[in-house]
Amino acid sequence: MAPKTDIEIARAANKKPIQEIGDKLGIPSDALLPYGHDKAKVGQDFINSLADRPDGKLILVTAINPTPAGEGKTTTTVGLGDGLNAIGRRAAICIREASLGPNFGMKGGAAGGGYAQVVPMEDMNLHFTGDFHAITSAHNLLAAMIDNHIYWGNALEIDIRRVTWRRVLDMNDRALRQITASLGGVANGFPRETGFDITVASEVMAILCLATDLKDLEKRLGDMIVAYRRDKSPVYCRDIGADGAMTVLLKDAMQPNLVQTLENNPAFVHGGPFANIAHGCNSVIATKTALKLADYVVTEAGFGADLGAEKFFDIKCRKAGLSPAAVVLVATVRAMKMNGGVAKADLGAENVDAVKKGCANLGRHIENVQGFGVPVVVAINHFAGDSAAEVQAVKDFVAAQGSEAVLAKHWADGSAGVTELATKVAALADGGSAAFAPLYPDAMSLSEKIETVAKRIYRADGVEMDQKIRAQLKEWEDQGYGALPVCMAKTQYSFSTDPNLRGAPTGFSIPVREVRLSAGAGFVVAICGEIMTMPGLPSAPAAQSIRLNADGEIEGLF
Template sequence: MGFKTDIEIAREASKKPIQQIGAGLGIPEDSLIPFGHDKAKVAAEFIAGVQDRPNGKLILVTAINPTPAGEGKTTTTVGLGDGLNAIGKNAAICIREASLGPCFGMKGGAAGGGYAQVVPMEDMNLHFTGDFHAITSAHNLLSAMIDNHIYWGNKLEIDERRVVWRRVMDMNDRALRDIVTSLGGVSNGFPRQTGFDITVASEVMAILCLSNDLDDLQRRLGDIIVAYTRDRAPIYCRDIKADGAMTVLLQQAMQPNLVQTLENNPAFVHGGPFANIAHGCNSVVATTTALKLADYVVTEAGFGADLGAEKFMNIKCRKAGLAPDCVVLVATVRAMKMNGGVAKVDLGAENVDAVKAGCANLGRHIGNLKSFGVPVVVAINHFTGDTEAEVQAVLDYVRTQGSEAHVCRHWAEGSAGITGLATRVAQIADSGVSQFSPLYPDDMRLFQKIETIAKRIYRADEVLADKKIRDQLRAWEEAGFGNLPVCMAKTQYSFSTDPNLRGAPTGHSLPVREVRLSAGAGFIVVICGEIMTMPGLPSVPSAEAIMLNDAGQIDGLF
């Protein structure tokens, strides 16, 4: 068959009305808030009404460190959900919403690929149901109200040098990382240095994704620390009186979005924190709702398991009382070759030795995941150029790591190409062998939590942090924030902070550049190495190829 692009395949999808998809999960029509014919939000009242039901089985899909060769983590998540339904199971998937920044930058889209996609693909990758716009607006409303409070007399005695709440937008724009606001004289306020982060790095995004309901959302928004006084006393969002209006802006965004796969199976797509600079998982409310409505829920955690899966386990599961019953680790032969030192242009040639050399990255992820007490299965996402000898090398290697691998052809064949993995995953999930526990206890010191992740997950020798950072962590402990988990902001391309250091490096150090307290979300953000909370566009952005064709259809998303 001639290969079609993802967007061509998505365009040919035979979609069912979203009410039929909801009915398959037992959601009545009047509990769906439709956005057109093919997407809807699930009403909060319905969600509240199903909380006494037992939970289904939770399956986490994660991956090796990403390479330019592509791994297909979302594609595998979608394929596995379809595969479970194909073998007669009642399964739903839960994934994140796409950010406009990477859609127009490097990534092009985030709805799966080939014959394992979520549709409507174009809507999902663009404005969707407006959740990210609502988060951006709520975040920037708070920014405006802080500056406005200072302008009108500053009754709270905020130290303008210690305003820690930045602004956000859902675009990659390096020019806005570090800026000065309020220039132009008295009528514009007091000039100060600030900057923009991308919306997916906003604490409001994290709060939306970790809140159980609107009351919890407003409480957490109120807990945001926005600034400090001259004597270092914290100023909270509720002191600015912004939490109520922010909750109003986020009321609809809090409700999970329901869409469907190409095979008309249910998909919850809600929330979208990046895993390299934020906590990397879809919303707690979407995942917990899916667990009440389906027997198996397949969800993903962003980027490699050193980031997404670590945060899923240590932050999301800890906060939401969840525990995965099985973990699927996605790998590709092509990525093994790149980790083994092969350049992208040379990936087409068979190179079994490079595959074997690159498997060290896969092995470390398997070991790391097992340290959480969870059973791990490897999904080899098959590419048409993979040779039998290369695939066999991965299968043999995984066996030496005390795990098992399955070759998956869902990209080309849909659910029919992944039934083997689906059958095995369901068996493992049903067996109850998972003995999940987070990597560190709540009461461990903050710096020790950072060290635990650095040494046990990244295999670093040491954490490099100057006195100012250590003092800041101690001050937060004294202020009562010592029991919070840590959210590592680090490059996704390597276990280390050097994006070019592939494989399974040892002997490296973890430099901590900055720490930020997200008191509302309930974690400490630890910024490591050169990672940016506002990405830039590449030299040739994907946006250059995105356009409307003569038929008025969108081309260029992939």
């Protein structure tokens, strides 16, 4: 008998009414805004009432660089949350929402897998509570108002060659990356080149995930730079007069979503900024709310630790005043073998030497995380084909790095397969050994911040930035943006900007192709190498296999 698919497991879940899940955290029913029976938003008034409560312990789940072999970061996040509850700890999970584009493309959903999932899986991976639609609408309202302002006389003297605000769509659509707008004559405005990004790459998404409340949200939206005049002076969203209406569209989206795991434990699912363009973490408001309600909060950061964990520490924790107590670094034997040079088709065969060789990637991530002053444990996400000798090779390597690796079988066994990891993580978090500090101080120059991340996290020899880019960074410093953190945009597949360089490469430099000021979100983006802000679909997109069956149930989501 074939093993059940993720969606079959999720469909068979014994879900409890969302009010019962809220009750586990002490959330009264009248503080929940239900979306059906199994999901709800947590009201802002209730969140405000929690301000004086002490915070629980924050645990970050991150990973090695992703490979086609799969790592299972979200699955481990969910499994660890269930495991902590199973050993008697009051724990909640905080993860990001799924984007429709990757769902219908190649990556799939973002609800975990196997017996470590968040449900309702179908809703989470589709429209959910409409947050992404609200972000898309708010973003595109501003785009429409910019073109409308230009059409009606352009009182702000916007240089139409320097409109930086593009449009967004929550779909992978390469045909829209570069377009020409306003064709068709005088009635349609002034023709100009523009394009679409995917919604999760929008600065509005990043702002929603970093804002502390609606007032902060409106201020940040107003701070966004949308265009420049001929004299290069910036035009802000508030100049266009769109910030108030955008806030209205985002009013409900700002409230965190509460759902549950397969084992009926609470999970906050809110926000979803791209991890290789933006900061790749769930919302500050969801994380802070969870910390007031649970003793342990397990959250994740996008992609490998070189992107996700670095941005979690240097952007989210810095700006939100968060201090993580422990880090879980997810790795698999299969990924170690792939980093060690084994082709995907050959991963089933035992190869201890390749595991040892591939552990260099894991070792660099361990060192990097330890450099932030936070204790780290490695979770070996178990696959059925892993041999005892291969697992032991990973454990021995991690022990030599001054850490510990624990085999975790949550995918197959749920919380029962992760109690050892949960016990270890709780002990680390309770041990008080964390001495968290960001990688660089606010006062460091922007170019030095970029070089610091490139050298200390990626282990590059240096950074290639032409004088034009350095001058732009200096100009932003002169305008008062010098204290902002940097958000590095590069491939997730390698420490370098070459996605094919696996393992722990050396002898390379990081080319910075472009820099962008996200003044509302509060960071400077450094585009390193080739990065797409609008993905395309693969030759055989997942959408071809997604359909309703004879019973009206969704098939094909993963």
